[in-house]
Amino acid sequence: MNTNFLRRFKLKSRITFFLVLGIVIFTFTIIYFSRVFSEFIIQKYYYKHLKDIHSDIQEGIYLLLTNINLTSVRLLQNQDIYDLLSNTNLSYNEKEKKLTTYLNTMGINDYIGDIVIVTKKGEVFNFNTKVNPSLFITKELLSHIEDRRNLFVWGPIVKDNGNNYIVLGKRYYNFYTGQYLGYLLMLIDENSIAIICNKSKSSDIVSTLVIDQQNKIISHPESKYVGNIIFENWLSDAKKEFSYSLRTINEGQFLVAISKPSENLERLNCKWFIISLLPLSNLKNQLTKINIIIIWLVFFTLILCVVIAIKAASSLTNPIRFLLNRINSIGQTKNVKPYIYKNLHDEIWELELAFEEMTKRISNLVETINHDMEKQRELELIALQSQINPHFLYNTLDAIAWIAKIKKQPEIENIVMALAKFYRISLHRGEKYIRLSDEIELVKNFVAIEKIRFPNKFDIEFEIAPETTDMKILKFTVQPLVENSIKHGILPKKEKGLIVVKSMLVNEDLHIEVSDNGVGFDPSELDNLSKNGKGGYGLKNVDERLKIEYGKEYGLFISSEKNKGTTILIKVKARNE
Structure with missing residues (x-):
């Protein structure tokens, strides 16, 4: 609070003001926090908390089924398996042994309890041999898989040695080659779904299970109930994506929250419902906690009132102390x-x-x-x-080039020599103007470096009129344009590109043309492309330099058409000095 305002009043008025303010804060704090905590509990346990749990479980199941689907794709596209099981020269045992070897090398995840392949001839091969295939392979299941063509089909829940497996079947068909081997059956370990449910819930008071459209339990906190049918019609409450209702279960009151299958699960033909049970007795415990919090809140608010009263007295001395601290600072x-x-x-x-x-x-x-x-x-x-001598840079580059030559590294030698020549022209010669032949030489050295960076990406041709070679131009006039053609015209293009540099005398002016057959651009994009890009000076900077040096009628003249290329004309005064 700003104590400067209170200094307008006498001490008695200040203390009275703070005491009244404390009481008001106390009253409104109790009202506000009581409401906030009540809404918090309702939102957390009646809606948001359970909804978040269900969303996490659905996302976990979706990721699990996606990984299983990817595993099936790897199997269906494995030509070695087709060749192996179609080989009539091998016995059943030899096929099974080699198939096991193939699958072991593929790194099958632990949540896939077993992989079973049923050929068109009726041969059955399974990977882990954890479950007897006769427990779940039926004519009805194979017929159902055949009817669904290339879509996954959910089969029965298989119980074996205390473990539960959910059968997922599909035609063993390679849609790339058209080969049809038979049927692929994958046994999903129900424990992997139970782990997802346990990880997603934030407390032990919430029980979460998964059921299908037929009220069959897919996953349950107690594995012995997996595969059983729930006779209570809970799915009738699932009218929205997430809904809840109060139900009496075994003489206890529960909040039953149900989530319909998410869109991601629907796309995988997984029509599973998530159901969570929250005992109402827990909500009563939460209300008790709220009452305790309110008591503590009242206590601390009273302390706050005392502090506020002390603050009123302190307002007299704080301005002096503040000023003193500022003087000391x-x-x-x-x-x-x-x-x-x-x-x-x-x-x-x-x-x-x-x-x-x-x-x-x-x-x-x-x-x-x-x-x-x-x-x-x-x-x-x-x-x-x-004071830095540029000769040190040139000598260092020459030394690197000689080392590369001795080490028989022609690519390094070429790029270093090109870089040395580039800097010798651009830095060592301090004059403002250079001959066009020197500018072209600088461009050639730059292009030599770029061709090493981007091999077989572009070619460049020079059509320099002999009478223009000794003409003087501003340094770094042509090179930024060639750089722009490479970066923004040729590199985005898939095919190999071509850059052509021409020079000619037109009346008393020197014209230099840089054209490419790159991707080009729309005229509306010219302002953005003219600004300083990720490399070089940028077209706008070159144009401004030329206009300042030669006049407004000179500079760059750009024409471009998307997907056909760009042509940039440099127009300067022809001069030999």
Whole structure:
């Protein structure tokens, strides 16, 4: 709270104000938090909490079935399995042994209890031999799989040695080659679904199970109930994606929340419902916790009222202490920021104004000194940079090139030599203008580097009129255009591209044309493409340099058509000096 406002009033008025404020805060705090906590419990346990649990379970089951589907695709597209099981020269045992070897190398996940392949001849091969295939392979199941063609079909739930498996079947058919081997049956370990349900719920008071459209239990916290039929018509409540109702189960009141199959599960032909049971007795426990919280809240609010009263007395001394701290901060910190005081018209306020005026003067003086020192450092840096001898860079590149030549690394030698020549022209020659032949040489060295970076991506042709080779132009005029053609015209194109650089004399002007057969662009995109891109100077910068040097009638003239290419004309005054 801003104590500056309260300093307009006498001490008695301040203390009275804070006490009243404390009582108001106390009352509204009780009302507000009681409502907030009540809504929180209702939202958490009656809707949001269970809905989030169901969403996590559905997502977990979807990811599980997606991985199983991917495993089936790997199996259906494995040509070795087709060749093996179609080989009439091998015995059944030999086929089964080799098939086991194939599947072992594929790294089948643990949540797939077994993989069974039934051939058109009636031969049955299973991977782990955990479950007797005769327990679930029936004519009805194979006929159902045949009717659904290439879609997955859910089979029965198989119980074996205390374990539960859900059968998932599909025609063993390679849609790439048209080979039809028979049937693929995959046994999903029900425990993997139970693990997903247990991981998703945040407390042990919620019991979650999974059932199908026929009220058959797919997964249950107690595995002995898996495969049983629920005779209560709970699915009649599943009218929305998520719904809940109160039901009496074994003489106990429960909140029963049901989620319909998600769209992702529907796409996988998985019509499973998620059901959670929450005992209402737990909600009563939560209300008890709310009452305890309210009691503590009242206690702490009373303490807050006392603190507020103390705060009222402190408001007299805090402004003086604040001013004293600001005075002490002078010289201890690099920058003292100004503080804006309201017009209170008391003695402390007058002191504050005088202090702030002094602080501003000191800050301005410090800022001026820092600015001068920064300028001095910049000048020292410029002086230091000017002492760097560019010959050191050229000699270093030449040394690297010789080492590459000795080591018989022609690609490294070529790119280093091209880079050395590039810098020798662009940096070592400090004059503002260079001959067109030198600019073309700079472009060739740049292109040599780019061709090593992007082999077989583009070619470049030069059609330089002999009478233009000694003409003087601004340095780095043609190279940025060639760079732009490569990056924005040729590289996005799948096919190999071509860049053509031409020069000619037109009246008293020198024309240089850079064209490519790249992807081009719409005229409406010209402003964006003209700005400084990810490399080079950018078309806009080159155009501005030319206009400043030669006049507004000179510069770059761009024409482009999408998917056909771009042509950029450089128009400058023809000059030999």
